[in-house]
Amino acid sequence: MIDRLIKQIEQKANPTVVGLDPTFEMIPKTMANEMFEEHGKNTKAVANMFLQFNKEIIDQTFDLVPAVKLQIAMYEQYGLDGISAYLDSIVYAKEKGLVVIGDVKRGDIASTAAAYAGHISGMSIEGIHFDPWKEDAVTLNPYMGFDGIEPFLPPCRELHKGIFILVKTSNPSGSELQDLMSQGKPVYEYTAELVSKWGELAMGDQGYSNVAAVVGATYKEQGEFLRKKLSHTFFLVPGYGAQGASAKDLGGYFDSDGRGCIINSSRGIIAAYQKDGKYGEQNFAEAAREAVLLMKKDLGGIV
Amino acid sequence: MIDRLIKQIEQKANPTVVGLDPTFEMIPKTMANEMFEEHGKNTKAVANMFLQFNKEIIDQTFDLVPAVKLQIAMYEQYGLDGISAYLDSIVYAKEKGLVVIGDVKRGDIASTAAAYAGHISGMSIEGIHFDPWKEDAVTLNPYMGFDGIEPFLPPCRELHKGIFILVKTSNPSGSELQDLMSQGKPVYEYTAELVSKWGELAMGDQGYSNVAAVVGATYKEQGEFLRKKLSHTFFLVPGYGAQGASAKDLGGYFDSDGRGCIINSSRGIIAAYQKDGKYGEQNFAEAAREAVLLMKKDLGGIV
Numbered sequence: 001m002i003d004r005l006i007k008q009i010e011q012k013a014n015p016t017v018v019g020l021d022p023t024f025e026m027i028p029k030t031m032a033n034e035m036f037e038e039h040g041k042n043t044k045a046v047a048n049m050f051l052q053f054n055k056e057i058i059d060q061t062f063d064l065v066p067a068v069k070l071q072i073a074m075y076e077q078y079g080l081d082g083i084s085a086y087l088d089s090i091v092y093a094k095e096k097g098l099v100v101i102g103d104v105k106r107g108d109i110a111s112t113a114a115a116y117a118g119h120i121s122g123m124s125i126e127g128i129h130f131d132p133w134k135e136d137a138v139t140l141n142p143y144m145g146f147d148g149i150e151p152f153l154p155p156c157r158e159l160h161k162g163i164f165i166l167v168k169t170s171n172p173s174g175s176e177l178q179d180l181m182s183q184g185k186p187v188y189e190y191t192a193e194l195v196s197k198w199g200e201l202a203m204g205d206q207g208y209s210n211v212a213a214v215v216g217a218t219y220k221e222q223g224e225f226l227r228k229k230l231s232h233t234f235f236l237v238p239g240y241g242a243q244g245a246s247a248k249d250l251g252g253y254f255d256s257d258g259r260g261c262i263i264n265s266s267r268g269i270i271a272a273y274q275k276d277g278k279y280g281e282q283n284f285a286e287a288a289r290e291a292v293l294l295m296k297k298d299l300g301g302i303v
Numbered sequence: 304m305i306d307r308l309i310k311q312i313e314q315k316a317n318p319t320v321v322g323l324d325p326t327f328e329m330i331p332k333t334m335a336n337e338m339f340e341e342h343g344k345n346t347k348a349v350a351n352m353f354l355q356f357n358k359e360i361i362d363q364t365f366d367l368v369p370a371v372k373l374q375i376a377m378y379e380q381y382g383l384d385g386i387s388a389y390l391d392s393i394v395y396a397k398e399k400g401l402v403v404i405g406d407v408k409r410g411d412i413a414s415t416a417a418a419y420a421g422h423i424s425g426m427s428i429e430g431i432h433f434d435p436w437k438e439d440a441v442t443l444n445p446y447m448g449f450d451g452i453e454p455f456l457p458p459c460r461e462l463h464k465g466i467f468i469l470v471k472t473s474n475p476s477g478s479e480l481q482d483l484m485s486q487g488k489p490v491y492e493y494t495a496e497l498v499s500k501w502g503e504l505a506m507g508d509q510g511y512s513n514v515a516a517v518v519g520a521t522y523k524e525q526g527e528f529l530r531k532k533l534s535h536t537f538f539l540v541p542g543y544g545a546q547g548a549s550a551k552d553l554g555g556y557f558d559s560d561g562r563g564c565i566i567n568s569s570r571g572i573i574a575a576y577q578k579d580g581k582y583g584e585q586n587f588a589e590a591a592r593e594a595v596l597l598m599k600k601d602l603g604g605i606v
Contacts, residue, residue: 021415024428041429073411077421079435080387087383107444108376108408109474112324118380125327126344132382141410143446143469145476166446171412173448180493182483187490190483 001137001162002204002212002234005099006259008066014296015254015303017101017236018061018288019266020089021071022050026271028281047081050074054089056285057270062096064292069101069236069264090134100136101236105166107141107148114151120163121155137162139214139236142191149198149211156202156210163211165195167226170216170239188222189229196230208234208260215253217245217263224252227260235261240295241268247298258303265295304440304465305507305515305537308402309562311369317599318557318606320404320539321364321591322569323392324374325353329574331584350384353377357392359588360573361399367595370402372539372567393437402439404539408469410444410451417454423466424458440465442517442539445494452501452514459505459513466514468501470494470529473519473542491525492532499533511537511563518556520548520566527555530563538564543598544571550601561606568598 009015024032027049035052039045058068075086093100106116119138122131140149142165155161168178168188178188192213199209209232215223217239227235237253239245240263253261273279273287312318327335330352338355342348361371378389396403409419422441425434443452445468458464471481471491481491495516502512512535518526520542530538540556542548543566556564576582576590 036429041431043428043433043435046428071411071415071418073409073415073418077418077426077435079433080383080390082435083386084383105411105444106376106408108374109472109477112374112376115374115376115380123380125346125349126339128344130346130382132346132380132385141408141444141446143444143477143480144472144474145479145481147474147476169412169447171447171450173450174412174446176448176497177446177490177494178448180483180485180490182485182490187480187483187485191480194479 001099001156001160002208002210003206004136004160005066005162005234005262006206006208008099009259009262012064012066014065015262015299016065016292016295017067017069017262017264018057018065018269018292019069019071019264020054020057020270021074021266022053022270023074024049026274027053028284030282043078043081046078047075047085050082051085051088053270053284055092057288058093058096058098060285060289061269061292062093062098064289064296065098067099067101067262068093069103071103071266087133094134100134101164102133102135102138105139105141107144109144110147110151113148117151117155120152120161121159137164137212139164139166141166142194146194146198153198153201153211161210164214164236165191165211167191167195167213168215168219168222170218170245174216192226192230192233196233199233203232208232212236214238217250217253220249220252223250227253227255236264237261238264241265247302250299251302254303263299265291269295304402304459304463305511305513306509307439307463308369308465308537308565309509309511311402312562312565315367315369316603317368318565318602319368319595319598320370320372320565320567321360321368321572321595322372322374322567323357323360323573324377324569325356325573326377327352329577330356331587333585346381346384349381350378350388353385354388354391356573356587358395360591361396361401363588363592364572364595365396365399365401367592367599368401370404370565371396372404372406374406374569390436397437403437404467405436405438405441408442408444410447412447413450413454416451420454420458423455423464424462440467440515442467442469444469445497449497449501456501456504456514464513467517467539468494468498468514470498470516471518471522471525473521473548477519495529495533495536499536502536506535511535515539517541520553520556523552523555526553530556530558539567540564541567544568550605553602554605557606566602568594572598
């Protein structure tokens with residue numbers, strides 16, 4: 001994952017990740033009505049809206065960005081139909097050459113984590129291989145320690161897949177546990193050290209590991225500190241735009257070569273048409289493209 | 304959730320939860336071959352095995368236990384087909400009057416947690432209510448703090464649903480973050496205090512909250528300490544049997560009235576037929592029933 005991601009970032013000269021986290025409220029009314037007409041007012045209709053919405057966003061942005069991140073919760077709430085749209089969106093994004101990050105934040109004990117690792121490894125039934133999920137990388141939660149991470153390492157090493165482990169999250173109450181101080185260091189710094197150590201077990205060829213970290217954009221000092229501390233750990237940075245962070249906060253998240261992180265924006269890109277009256281709802285995907293170009297320019301000032 | 308769970312425990316005089324965490328290796332060969340015959344060697348065949356296996360286990364145990372817990376990872380690895388078996392198993396268990404706990408360990412920032420809360424609240428599409436998941440309760444991860452929990456409180460209060468938040472997990476490496484000491488207290492104790500505080504926002508009628516905790520069976524002293532500390536927090540206790548804990552370790556997890564916790568066993572019950580040669584594979588469900596009766600007797604000595 002990591003080498004292909006770095007290559008894509010360099011080719012496209014853009015560390016922006018489009019967060020494909022649709023909500024019903026973001027769907028253009030015309031599209032919603034068409035789907036309701038076709039399927040009835042049900043989960044299948046909404047799932048089809050999400051897929052169609054994502055496809056048009058992908059069509060307008062795949063040449064500009066290295067990766068997309070799909071927040072599975074947005075789909076999962078619509079049950080099987082929602083998850084079906086999640087899976088179909090992944091296939092579509094991969095056909096367009098994008099690196100796909102499944103934002104699933106799973107985490108459990110070893111035998112369970114081995115099952116969750118199926119997200120990036122697939123699984124075998126009597127020697128026949130199946131890969132229902134197809135993500136290139138997934139996000140994971142570190143609360144249960146290495147047991148919950150270890151089963152993901154073989155696909156990271158052997159299949160060039162990746163994981164992004166929560167270190168310091170962008171939300172306000174993330175501090176309740178993550179900022180507790182232990183022997184002069186906050187808990188998230190211990191998490192960071194673990195992620196760095198685990199990362200040595202699945203290094204890529206470009207100086208960064210397939211075991212990466214999630215570090216929120218909303219805590220600038222901590223981001224800079226972690227960048228200096230974790231030389232081979234790549235960052236996925238949520239919180240740009242809608243959550244309040246801007247490019248001036250993010251310089252320190254990149255290494256001295258302008259590498260080492262990707263910045264996610266979801267609502268700020270995919271719902272850009274709702275923020276600016278100059279786009280009609282029928283131009284939602286063009287508005288997303290404009291938002292990506294603006295974000296690229298904004299970030300270009302620092303990388 | 305909590306009042307119904309306590310009532311069921313008392314009616315059945317048994318705090319045992321059956322963990323419906325099937326693996327392909329647990330499926331009787333005859334059943335596997337029948338399903339492969341019908342569906343081919345694919346995820347649909349395995350999903351149907353899991354559903355059939357669960358139904359027979361439920362038939363043999365629903366009169367003995369208050370609840371079942373389904374580890375979603377076991378299903379999720381088989382993609383949509385697997386999740387379909389998860390959902391159908393939930394419906395079947397609910398028809399038999401069981402309290403159903405979805406072991407999903409989700410956790411995310413507020414807007415995302417609101418989507419995940421659909422597991423226990425369902426959601427609305429243009430005023431029409433849908434409930435694709437139907438769990439009575441789900442497990443959650445606390446690493447992101449209250450933001451990730453708050454959206455689950457309205458269904459806990461208004462729909463009598465429940466959540467079990469990871470406090471101290473049963474796996475060895477759970478200690479890596481959970482046992483870090485901050486001002487003389489381990490991180491899991493801070494988590495416990497948060498869970499207790501959040502619990503006040505969704506109390507049931509029997510002295511316990513719909514906001515409950517996961518406390519592993521493998522750390523006896525910590526379990527006893529947390530039981531004394533958290534007067535209105537109910538415990539879901541994994542780790543009995545296969546993970547090494549036995550009834551003698553668990554006395555301190557119950558309150559002085561013999562209430563306050565449920566003990567989960569998965570492999571020890573559902574794969575009991577593989578441990579004892581006296582059952583043939585065709586009697587896997589009867590073996591599960593025997594295992595539940597043995598566990599009830601074992602736990603009966605302490606409650």
